[in-house]
Structures are given as C-alpha cells and as structure tokens.
Amino acid sequence: MNRLYKTLIYDKQVSLSVLDTTGIAQDARDIHRLAPAAAKTLAELLTCGTYMAGCLKSPKGAVSITVKAGENSGSVSVSGDVDLHMRGYIDGSAEGRLCGGFMTVVKDDGFFRPFTGACELVSDDVSKNMEHYFDISEQIPTKVRVAAKFDGEKCVAAGGIVMQLLPGASPNTAAAVEKKAALIGDVAADIAALGAEGVVKKYFAGETEGTYSYITEPQYKCNCSRSKISALLATMGRAELEDIIKEQGEVSVHCHYCNTAYKFGSEDIEKLFK
Ligand SMILES: [Zn+2]
Structure with missing residues (x-):
C-alpha cells in the first residue's frame, strides 16, 4: 500500500502530510536485496523524499536527497518527481548507519535554477536529520516522524507524519504542533494497524474535519x-566506446536505482552513430 495524504490544519497555518510507503519500502528492499537495517534507512529516506516530491508544483519538478555519511558508514540517495515516482539506493557497506557526514537536497521546481540545500548529519535517526535540514537549510519549522519496520525480508510497515508551519503561523500554533508531535509514538506500528487515513483520524481528527485534503498514490518507479542510456553513451564519443568494446567485449551500464x-x-554502438 502506498498513500500520501495532504491537508492543512490549525486554521490553515500548518501543512500536514501523512504517508504510507510500505509498498515503496518493499520494492526498494526487493530490488536491492537489502538486509533489514539498510532497508529501514533507505525506506525512511524514501519516505522523506516522497514528502518533498509531494510539495513540488512544476509539471517537470524533481527532488533528490543524497546522504554522504562519514567513516564506517555509507551513502544513500533517493530521488523522485512530481508524479511521485520514487527511487533510491543505499551503499551496501552502510548497514543502515548514518553517522557523520552531510545531507544534500536538490529541488528543481521549474525555477531558473534548482534549489540546493545541505546540512550536517546530527543523528543516526532519519527523522532528526530531516528536521535539522528544514531548520538549517530552509528555515521552516518542521516536525518529521518517519519510520519503517522490517521482519526479515518483509516490510511490516513504512510511512511518516510531517507537520510544517506555513509563513505567518502564530506562536500558539507552533506550540500546538510541538505538543502534537510529542504525542506521536511508533509511526510504523500506527501505519501497520491503521493505514494513512487511520493515522490522520487517530492524531488529527479534530483538526481535519471539513478541511480540503487530497490523497495520491506514490510508487517506486525508476525513470x-x-x-536514455543510449543518448548518454552517444555523448561519450565513438572512439571511447569502441575502446571499451575491444577491452571488455561490450559496454555495460548499470542503473543503481x-x-x-x-x-x-x-x-x-554502430547504430548510435548512424
Ligand atoms: Zn533505473
């Protein structure tokens, strides 16, 4: 099941997103044959990426999050577009750990040039790193609770709750959001038991009644x-490609995503240059 539920709460001062990304998390695990710890980290970052993709407006909008963690840790990369087609990979040596290093976000929302933001990793926890990113790089107070739970090869549940203050939100609203965030427990368990709409009812029943909301279905889909690979190869030039053929018998390109x-x-190769 994949769901992105979006609405405005607290007198339209806060945007609320609730995500069920269980299907995306399962696809990511299966495609990359990941151990549970790495699958969990990738699933949680994919959930954050899905949230950001859900905020894009341009028909050609795209977003990517790259984590380059420090020593004895690895790298993770997720990206997606305005259609909520998500993809990602995690460095096998990472074992899901995110210690040290940096997170970079690139958002292309149809403006003159893409927005790039970055922050240091402050925790092993994906939610805390994302909150830090929004705080430092975009300066938007944001509460992020993402979680994924695996039982061996099976994703029990993955998803998240994101509350973001809109410009002009009052101090009272900010305090209410803090209070609400403190009530949120194990998001993966909530998603497993209730699904995205059930989670909205559990935590936000009083705030969402009568408000406009929409639901979309993100998915794991590589572009x-x-x-596309042929076009990329053509830019390398014929001589170089023929050298590779001579040495290796073929040109092989692997999509990490x-x-x-x-x-x-x-x-x-001959056809490429006809
Ligand atoms: Zn691919």
Missing part, C-alpha cells in the same frame, strides 16, 4: 530506459 544492467554490443 531510466535503454533510449533499479539494479538494471543495460548491455551494448558493437552493433548497438
């Missing part, structure tokens, strides 16, 4: 294709 290998033989 790579043989024709969906674990697909694209193979090109000498005839394919």
Whole structure:
C-alpha cells in the first residue's frame, strides 16, 4: 500500500502530510536485496523524499536527497518527481548507519535554477536529520516522524507524519504542533494497524474535519530506459566506446536505482552513430 495524504490544519497555518510507503519500502528492499537495517534507512529516506516530491508544483519538478555519511558508514540517495515516482539506493557497506557526514537536497521546481540545500548529519535517526535540514537549510519549522519496520525480508510497515508551519503561523500554533508531535509514538506500528487515513483520524481528527485534503498514490518507479542510456553513451564519443568494446567485449551500464544492467554490443554502438 502506498498513500500520501495532504491537508492543512490549525486554521490553515500548518501543512500536514501523512504517508504510507510500505509498498515503496518493499520494492526498494526487493530490488536491492537489502538486509533489514539498510532497508529501514533507505525506506525512511524514501519516505522523506516522497514528502518533498509531494510539495513540488512544476509539471517537470524533481527532488533528490543524497546522504554522504562519514567513516564506517555509507551513502544513500533517493530521488523522485512530481508524479511521485520514487527511487533510491543505499551503499551496501552502510548497514543502515548514518553517522557523520552531510545531507544534500536538490529541488528543481521549474525555477531558473534548482534549489540546493545541505546540512550536517546530527543523528543516526532519519527523522532528526530531516528536521535539522528544514531548520538549517530552509528555515521552516518542521516536525518529521518517519519510520519503517522490517521482519526479515518483509516490510511490516513504512510511512511518516510531517507537520510544517506555513509563513505567518502564530506562536500558539507552533506550540500546538510541538505538543502534537510529542504525542506521536511508533509511526510504523500506527501505519501497520491503521493505514494513512487511520493515522490522520487517530492524531488529527479534530483538526481535519471539513478541511480540503487530497490523497495520491506514490510508487517506486525508476525513470531510466535503454533510449536514455543510449543518448548518454552517444555523448561519450565513438572512439571511447569502441575502446571499451575491444577491452571488455561490450559496454555495460548499470542503473543503481533499479539494479538494471543495460548491455551494448558493437552493433548497438554502430547504430548510435548512424
Ligand atoms: Zn533505473
């Protein structure tokens, strides 16, 4: 099940997003054959990415989050677009840990140039790092509670709750959001038991009644294709590609996001330059 539920709460001073990303988390685990700890970290970052993709407005909007963690830790990268097609990968050596290092966010929302923000990692916890990112880089008070739970190869549940203060939100509203965030317990358990709409009812029944809301279905979907890879190869030039064919017998390009290998033989390379 995948769901993104969005609405405004507290007199339209706060945007609320509730996500069920269990299906995305399961797809990510299966595509990359991850151990539970790494699958959990990737799923939680994919949930944050899905939230950000849900805030995009341009029909060509896209967002990516890259985490380059420090020593004895690894790297994670997730990206998605305005259609909520999400993808990601995690460095196998990471074992899900996010100690040290940096997080970078690139948002392309149809403006002249993409917005890039970055912050230091402050915790092993994905939610705390995201809150820190919004605080430092975008200067928007945001409460992030994302979680994923795996039982061996199976994702029991993944999802999250994000509350973001809109410009002009009153101090009383900020205090109410703090209080509400403190009430939120185990989000993965809540999603498993209630689903996204059930979570909205459990925590926000009083604030969402009569407000406009919408629900979309994000999914794990890579945007790579043989024709895109072909176009990329063509920019390398014929001589270099022919050298690779001579040495390795073929040109092989691997998409990290969906674990697909694209193979090109000498005839394919010839066609590229016709
Ligand atoms: Zn791909």
